[in-house]
Amino acid sequence: MLCSYKIDLKSYKMGRTPFILLLFGLFCISTSQGQISERLPLLQNPCVTKTTCRDCIQTPSCAWCMDPDFGDKPRCFDPSYFTSTCPEAFTWNPDNEQSIYMNRLLSRAGAKSGGGQWESGSSYEYSASGSSSFSSSSRGAHGSAASGAAAGAGAASGSGSIVQIAPQRVGLKLRINEKHRLTMQYSQAEDYPVDLYYLMDLSKSMEDDKEKLSKLGDLLSDTMRNITSNFRLGFGSFVDKVLMPYVSTVPKKLLHPCEGCEAPYGFRNHMPLNTNTKSFSEEVRNAAVSGNLDAPEGGFDAIMQSIVCRNQIGWREQARRLLVFSTDAGFHYAGDGKLGGVITPNDGQCHLDTRGMYTHSSLQDYPSISQINMKVKQNSINIIFAVTSTQIGVYEKLAQHIEGSSSAVLSNDSSNVVDLVREEYSKISSSVEMKDNATSALKITYYSACKNGGNLVQTSKCDGLKVGDLVNFTAEIVVTSCPQNPADWFQTFQIYPVGLNESLIVDLEMLCSCPCERPGHKLYEEHSPKCSNFGSYKCGICECDETHFGRKCECSSDVGPGDNRDFGCRPDNTTDIDCNGRGNCICGVCECEKRPNPEEAITGPYCECDNFSCDRHNQLLCSGPDHGRCECGECKCNEGWIGSACDCRASNDTCMPPNGGEICSGHGTCECGVCKCDVTEEGRYSGKYCDKCPTCSGRCQELKDCVQCQMYKTGPLAEGNLCAENCTNVVTIGVDTVTADDEKNEYLCTFYDEDDCRFQFAYTDKEDEKSEVKAQEERECPPKVFMLGIVLGVIAAIVLIGLAFLLLWKLLTTIHDRREFAKFEKERASARWDTGENPIYKQATSTFKNPTYAGK
Known part of the structure; x- marks a missing residue:
């Protein structure tokens, strides 16, 4: 039970730091003997090491006392750990605060325009405990600035615009390493505008795809209008940089790189986004194909220009923006421009002329994947990579590095482009994923139950959504560290659904310092008399200049040659801790801390001694x-x-046997008033005075037969009246467990009877009295073994195993015989003898030729 807690300061000079705080916490444990104070490890109470108000409030759960009259008591404490004597008016313990600056209603299903009402000047303010109170008063300068900035931040602040995320702007004041949960809502509005820009590779290999796309323009538009009536379509194309080795620079090839081809170009915006689908089909049909030399194309140049040229392409501020990238080849990326002598990095700016042609194709390198990803996030673009099956593997990996992008297989002639766009749009619109652009000083973790309605799980993405579905997200925000620059303590970041130009803007103030550490506060004084005019008085303590130290800056660090004042509070130069961490170094002399218990004292020139830490x-x-x-x-x-x-x-009196004799009966040593018995070859002596011999049987054998007949009705005295006649001086008492107490001079006996059952009993060696024996109520007998069953079982097992081997042998023999017979039958059936070639064949008749016959 904690009952006391005392902390004192230790002065030490280190740079501009006036002193280092070393503090000790004490536990007070209530016991029958009184209360015992023990030192509390610093790790259990991190507040004790904090010497300034800034360091104190940057530690979770710590509070600072600014009271000028607080004395030398510790100022940084944990309010939840113990109650401080600091007045509440001087306690600085800020809590996390949340204020809602803009919270317009969501545009639910059926609302094609308008986002609900927002009452200017109203906000919800949340306390750290989670309760909320409505305030209709002015938000102050910070809140007004926040609401004014929201109008130009793309967070659904325009009048009559569609709202899909709420709230739209909040203000947070957060302490370091203290979690704060911010709840937001998302709902997909009905008939949300869609801008689809079709970016096509017009190299020679895509000629049949271009023809198919020109015929499917109307169908693509009709399909998207079934999803939303507010749909616009645009078209652009690309080839590659007009440089060697990407394209042939032979003058003739520059005009006609291939049969039926026009001059190559980097990127061209043929048709800005509009609702005229006939114009889309005509532009696609009239766009001429071109050619290049190498396999990769300049698609990254085209993607960059399609994204950043917002006015030329015609991207709307509030619409779902789709960029369909169609190709059958790979891509060049940053660094490949060196092959053509282009070393200027891509600047990520728009460079389109009045004809929609990319003017810096041969002046700037290709953009990198990270540049594309950054522009995609800044402009809320969803890229759909529609590529042929031979390239899908590469673009699937590319889609993993570009936020909100996906990939799909395009048929060889682009005949499935309509289905592809519809399916990919369905995947994009039915899913919402929350992202943020917070700095490294923040850690944001997202939780949601999606549509399940159950417990929150850690996820930033929900799938399977329909128009009108309401999804709640909870962002757990933690400030992990305070930036070195105080200007970075005020930050603004966005939490946004991927692919949508809407966001929740968070104006964050990191609580990294105390008001009393800043000029203008009543507890802030520069060159204060309270600090001997050698330091600034801040939050109840002195912050000394470079040449002074001490609680009140009363000590000077200017020392002469040979002066060892810096080490006057240390026993040697092997440590940098003054007064052993248990006192304050006042101008080279240790002032030991006082204990809550006046009977306890810390003494010594270096506070190295005390009268309370002994064994x-x-x-x-x-x-x-x-x-x-x-x-x-x-x-x-x-x-x-x-x-x-x-x-x-110190004496050995307690080790002497009561009847006299040697110490510990001569069989042990007396240690701390207790006999420690010797261990010999025969065994170990026992007993309080080591008077029990390890090899002496005592009366065990004498009492054995009586215990057997009285307790178990067994043994040589169990028949007739032998037990009653021979055991008149023995009284046996049954117990569950037999133990021998050396203090009572009890002896333990163990025997096995004729049934091989084990039993124990203990007796006390007393003369001329009846022997009282404690014996086990039940003997420990081994389980009975049915030997005949075991023998028969073994015989049966041997017979069965033999039969099994015989059957196995018979089976294998039969299988072998059948295989040999089948082989013989096969060979006999396939034999076909030719009688003209058989050397042992003889005809039935013999023919002889007469050599003298002339044929007449």
Whole structure:
């Protein structure tokens, strides 16, 4: 039970820091003997190490006392850990605060325009406990500036605009490493505007795709109008940089790089976004194909220009922006421009002339993937990579590095482009993913139950949404560190759904310092007399200049040659801790801290001694005042006591047998008033005075038969009246477990009877009296073994195993015979003898030729 807590300051000069705070916490534990104070580890209370108000409030749960009359007591404390004596009016313990500056109603299903009403000048203010109160008063300068800035931040602030995320702007004041949860809502509005820009590779290999797309323009427009009536369509094309080795620079090839091809170009905006689908089909049909030399195309140049040229392309401020990128080849990226002698990095700016042609194709390098990703996020673009099956693997990996992008397989002639766009748009619109552009000093974790209605899970993405579905997201925001530049303590970041030009703007103030540390506060004084005119008085303490230190800057750091004042509070130069961390160094002399208990004291020239940290026995310091006293961390024992805690008697009287004899019966040593028995080859002596022989049987054998007949009705005395006649001086008492108490001179006996059952009993060796014996109520008998069953089982197992081997042998023999017979039958059936070639074949008749016959 914590009952006291005292912390003192330690002065130490280090640069501009006037002193280092070393503090000790004490636990007070209530016991039957009283209360015992023990040192509390610093890790359990991080507040104790904080020396300034700024450091204090940057530690979670810590509060600072600004009271000028607070004295030398610790100013940084944990209010939840113990109650400080600091007046509430001087306690600075800021909580996380949240204020809602703009919270217009969501445009739910059925609302094609308008985002609900927003009452100017009203806000919700949330306390750290989570409760909210409505305030219709002015938001102040910060709130007014916030609402004014929201109008130009793309956060659905325009009058009559569609609102899909709420709230739209909030203000937060957060402490370091303290979590704050911000709740927001998202709902997809019905008939939300869609801008679709079709960016096509018009190299020679895409000629059939261009023809197919020109025929499908009307169908593509009709399909998208079934999704939203507010739909616009645009068209652009690209080839590559007009440089070697990307295209041939032979004059003839520059005009006609291939049969039926026009001159190559980097990117061209053929048709800005509009509702005229016939114009789209005509532009696609009239666009001429061109050619290049290498396989990759200049698609990244085209993507960059399509995104950043917002006015030329015609992107609307509030619309879902789709960029369909169609190609059958790979892409060049940053660094490839060196092959053509172009080393100027891409500037990410719009460079289109009045004809919609990209003018810096041969002047700037290709953009990098990170540049494309950055522009996609800034302009809320969803890129759909519609590529052929041979390139889908590359573009799937590319889509993983570009926010809000996806990839799909385009048929060889682009005949499936309408279905592809519809399916990809369905995936994009039915999913919402929350992102942010917070700095590294912030950690934001997202939670949502999506549409399940269950418990929150850690996720920033919800799928399977329909128009009108309401999704709640919770952003857990933690300020992980305070930036070095105080100007960075005020930040504005956005939390936004990927692919939408709407966001929740968060105006964040990091609570990294105290008001009393800034000029203008009543507790801020520069060159204050309270600090000996050598420092500034801030938040109740002095911050000394470079040449002074001490609580009131009363000590000067200017020392002469040979002066060792810096080390006057340290026992040697191997440590940089003054006064052993238990006092304050006042101008080279240690002033030891005072203890809450007046009987406890810290002493010594370096505060190295105390009278409370010695060893304890039975929770008593040095076993109590009757045994000894604590001096400089060691027990000084009274006469007759020894040991580190004075808990051992100096005499051996308690080790002497009561009937006289040697110490511990000559079979042990007396240590701290207790016999430690010897261990011999025969065994270990036992007993309080080591008087029990390890090899002596005692009366165990004498009492065995009586215990057997009285307790278990077994043994040689169990028949007839032998037990009653021979065991008149033995009384056996049944117990569950038999133990022998050395203090009572009890002996333990263990035997096995004729049934191989184990039993134990204990007796007390007393003369001329009846022997009282404690014996087990139940013997420990081994389980009975049915030997005949085991023998029969073994025989049966051997027979069965033999039969199994015979059956297996028979089976294998049969299978082998059948295979051999089948092989023989096969060979016999395939034999076809030719009688003209068989050397052993003889005809039935013999023919002889007469050599003298002339044929007449």
